[in-house]
Amino acid sequence: DVKVTQSSRYLVKRTGEKVFLECVQDMDHENMFWYRQDPGLGLRLIYFSYDVKMKEKGDIPEGYSVSREKKERFSLILESASTNQTSMYLCASRWGTGGREQFFGPGTRLTVL
């Protein structure tokens, strides 16, 4: 089974802090994704990566950056956390092209005070 793990289930940070969310997948998938989930809005794509050191902006990249130094690891970075970034963050990975399903991690619920 594909396993996608995220570094924390719950995280509390203060406004202005730099926040790192880590995601690791164990199935050699080329593609990795970061979403945020908010009530009534579903999941929205922040960034995705289709290869090591490659990244593409999603629908809501403002205030975020990403890093993919190794194939199995995709990090989401909040350079200066703000209260409007309080949300559930979900990481996903996928092998191959668009018709295949994405596999999701358990999510990190981030609260910015």
Add this chain to the structure above:
Amino acid sequence: AQKVTQAQTEISVVEKEDVTLDCVYETRDTTYYLFWYKQPPSGELVFLIRRNSFDEQNEISGRYSWNFQKSTSSFNFTITASQVVDSAVYFCALSDSWGKLQFGAGTQVVVTP
């Protein structure tokens, strides 16, 4: 731009009733993929079913069935004889050929004994 609409915010049923979840999508692509995901209270999204734009054949898989109609841009999902374990948020999603997923807002299904 792609768009997915799940008009039902919450559906409550009694165990053994059937539940149908509506999904309407918008896309200009001729090649696209449609998905249903389930998010139980634990938070991790679980892939349920996938359909590509060239295959309108409707199928049944266990207690799940789906109705894909390109003429009305709809991809509805039915759970037959619902069980308490079906209680979850269900997301409909649309993917282009590159694999960027656009999610609907989700429908909360509550199944009571």
